[in-house]
Amino acid sequence: MLHLTIKxxxxxxxxxxxxxLSGAIFEPDGTMVDRTxxxxxxxxxxxxxxxxxxxxxxxxxxxxxxxxxxxxxxCCVPGxxxxxxxxxxxxxxSGWDDYPLLERIRTAIDDTAIGVVIDNDRACSILGExxxxxxxxxxxxxxxxxxxGIGAGIMINRNILxxxxxxAGAIGWLALDRPYQEKYIRCGCFExxxxxxxxxxxxxxxxxxxxxxxxxxxxxxxxxxxxxxxYGGGDEIGLEVVNQAIGYWGMAVANLVSLFNPEKIIFGGGxxxxxxxxxxxxxxxxxxxxxxxxxxxxxxxxxxxxADAGLYGAAFLALKGKT
Amino acid sequence: MLHLTIKxxxxxxxxxxxxxLSGAIFEPDGTMVDRTxxxxxxxxxxxxxxxxxxxxxxxxxxxxxxxxxxxxxxCCVPGxxxxxxxxxxxxxxSGWDDYPLLERIRTAIDDTAIGVVIDNDRACSILGExxxxxxxxxxxxxxxxxxxGIGAGIMINRNILxxxxxxAGAIGWLALDRPYQEKYIRCGCFExxxxxxxxxxxxxxxxxxxxxxxxxxxxxxxxxxxxxxxYGGGDEIGLEVVNQAIGYWGMAVANLVSLFNPEKIIFGGGxxxxxxxxxxxxxxxxxxxxxxxxxxxxxxxxxxxxADAGLYGAAFLALKGKT
Numbered sequence: 001m002l003h004l005t006i007k008x009x010x011x012x013x014x015x016x017x018x019x020x021l022s023g024a025i026f027e028p029d030g031t032m033v034d035r036t037x038x039x040x041x042x043x044x045x046x047x048x049x050x051x052x053x054x055x056x057x058x059x060x061x062x063x064x065x066x067x068x069x070x071x072x073x074x075c076c077v078p079g080x081x082x083x084x085x086x087x088x089x090x091x092x093x094s095g096w097d098d099y100p101l102l103e104r105i106r107t108a109i110d111d112t113a114i115g116v117v118i119d120n121d122r123a124c125s126i127l128g129e130x131x132x133x134x135x136x137x138x139x140x141x142x143x144x145x146x147x148x149g150i151g152a153g154i155m156i157n158r159n160i161l162x163x164x165x166x167x168a169g170a171i172g173w174l175a176l177d178r179p180y181q182e183k184y185i186r187c188g189c190f191e192x193x194x195x196x197x198x199x200x201x202x203x204x205x206x207x208x209x210x211x212x213x214x215x216x217x218x219x220x221x222x223x224x225x226x227x228x229x230x231y232g233g234g235d236e237i238g239l240e241v242v243n244q245a246i247g248y249w250g251m252a253v254a255n256l257v258s259l260f261n262p263e264k265i266i267f268g269g270g271x272x273x274x275x276x277x278x279x280x281x282x283x284x285x286x287x288x289x290x291x292x293x294x295x296x297x298x299x300x301x302x303x304x305x306x307a308d309a310g311l312y313g314a315a316f317l318a319l320k321g322k323t
Numbered sequence: 324m325l326h327l328t329i330k331x332x333x334x335x336x337x338x339x340x341x342x343x344l345s346g347a348i349f350e351p352d353g354t355m356v357d358r359t360x361x362x363x364x365x366x367x368x369x370x371x372x373x374x375x376x377x378x379x380x381x382x383x384x385x386x387x388x389x390x391x392x393x394x395x396x397x398c399c400v401p402g403x404x405x406x407x408x409x410x411x412x413x414x415x416x417s418g419w420d421d422y423p424l425l426e427r428i429r430t431a432i433d434d435t436a437i438g439v440v441i442d443n444d445r446a447c448s449i450l451g452e453x454x455x456x457x458x459x460x461x462x463x464x465x466x467x468x469x470x471x472g473i474g475a476g477i478m479i480n481r482n483i484l485x486x487x488x489x490x491a492g493a494i495g496w497l498a499l500d501r502p503y504q505e506k507y508i509r510c511g512c513f514e515x516x517x518x519x520x521x522x523x524x525x526x527x528x529x530x531x532x533x534x535x536x537x538x539x540x541x542x543x544x545x546x547x548x549x550x551x552x553x554y555g556g557g558d559e560i561g562l563e564v565v566n567q568a569i570g571y572w573g574m575a576v577a578n579l580v581s582l583f584n585p586e587k588i589i590f591g592g593g594x595x596x597x598x599x600x601x602x603x604x605x606x607x608x609x610x611x612x613x614x615x616x617x618x619x620x621x622x623x624x625x626x627x628x629x630a631d632a633g634l635y636g637a638a639f640l641a642l643k644g645k646t
Binding site: 138139140152154156157159161162163164165166167168169170171172173174175176177178179180184188189247251254255258259260261262263288289290291293294297 | 492497507570583584585
C-alpha cells in the first residue's frame, strides 16, 4: 500500500506572470500533466489571488480524479517573494505592493500537511533549467531574463542567491556606462539600454536625433520584434540599436563571469527568443572585458524550457523544498 | 585531563602577501599570540614554500613551550587556491603559477592528524571581518580589497562565493565604462581606473595630456599617497583623479549591491587606508546607480582589522574548517 501511495504522489506548480497565470500538475520525475494557462485580463489586487486560488482548486480536483495525492504547491511570482513573511511585491500587478500570497494560498488548501512554497520567477527559471533544461548538471549557473525588464536568477553551488533580504539578482540596475544619466532612475542603466522596452526607447531616441531617417522603423511600431526585423533588413538604426544592445549584454555577461565564475549563463525572456542568434556576438564582447580564465570556463545558451522555465522551477521547489 | 587538553588547543594561521609572510598562533576564542612578520626579500618559487615551512615549524615549537597543542594550520595566499588540488596560482610570487602549497605544508607537519587549509586572501579577509571585525554578525557581506590590484571576498549566507572553479570575486575586471579600451587588457576596466596602480596610471595620463600643468604631482612620484596629498591640497589633477576613482568605486558598490543585496561592504587594502574618508562620497555615487531598495539596506565601512584581516580569516578557517 505504501508503494502505491508513493507512486501516486504529485505536486502543483504555478507561474504567475504580469499578464497570465500558468499552472500544472507535476509527477515526481518531472512529467508535466494538465497544463493550464489563464489570462489575468483586467484583474488587480486580490482578484489575482482569487484566480490563483481557483486554479489550485481545479488542479486539486483533477488530481483526485487521476488518483494522485498532491503533497505540495509552489508558485513563482514576477517580483520579490519575501521568505520570512510569505508576502509578495510584484510591480506589474496592481495592488501587489505587499500582497499576502502565502496566506491566500493557504486558505485555498484544506489540508495543512500540504506544503506551500513561493519564490520569484528568476530563481524558478534557473532552478527549472538546472532540473530539466540547458543547465542540467550545473551547480553554478545563471538565468538572464531579458523581457520587458531584466532580471537574473543566480544559482551558486545549487543554492539560489537571495541576498540579505531577498532582493538579490537585480541585474537590470548594473552600472555599465558613464556618466550617470537621469533617464536611468526608473529602471537602471543596463535595463534602460538593453531590455525589450530599452531597445524601443533607444530606437525612439535615435529616430528623433536623425530627422532625415527614412528606414524601416516607425514611431508607434517600435518593439523588440520590429527592431530585430529592421536589423535583419540592414536598416541603419536597427543595426545600431541591436549592436549597442549586444555590447551591453556582453558587458553584463563579463561582469557575471568575473564575479561568479559560473559554468553556464542561460538567456531567456521574450527578447531571447529572437536575440538568441546573437549569443556568439555577445560572447565576443564579453571576452574583451571579462576575467580571462573564467570566461574560458563558461558557456552561453538560450533557455531550453522557454516560457515554461519558471513553471518547471516551481515544480522543482514543490518537490524538493526551497533552497 | 580531557578538560586541560581542550583548553590548550590552538591553531596556526599564516597570511602570505606579495612581499611578506605573517603568521601567528590563535586560541579558539580568537586571541592572537606570537605574531611574526617576515619579509620575502628576494625569495621566489620553492624558497617561499621553505619560508612558510620554517615559520610553521617555529610556531609549532613555540606552541609546545607554551603547552599548546596545535590541531590545525591555515594559510591564505594572494591569488587563487584551487580547492581540489591544493595548488596555488599567485601572480606576484615568481614561480607560483601552479605551486603545490598543500603538499609543501604537509611535509612541514609530522602529525597527519593536524588539519591543513589553504584559501585566498579575499575570502580570508571577509571571514576575518565577519568573525572579529566590522562584519561581525553579518551573514551576507563583501570585502572589497583595493591595493595594487582590486579583488573581492564575497560571503553569502556565511559561505564564501567560490565559483565553479575557485575563480569567483575577480571584481577588478568589472566593465564599467564604454567603449572598451585596449589598456584594460592586462587587469580589467575597474582595476585600471581605480586600484592603487590605476590611480597612478590615470594621473600620469592626465599630466601628459596637460603640458601646462604646474601642480603638486610629479612624474616618478605618483603613488596613491602623493595623489591623496595633492587632492587634499586642492591640486587640479589630484582632484580629478580622486573624483573619478570615487565614481568608479561607487559604480562597483552599486553593482555589488544590486546583484548581492549584502548587509555590508567592507573596504580594505592599501588604498582604504587613506581613501576611507571618501566612503560617504562613494555611497552618494552608488545611490545613483543601484537598485533602490537594496542600497538602503547596505552599510559601507572600512576594515577594522586592516592588514590582519586575512590572518584572522585564516585563523577562523583553521578553527572552523573551510566554507
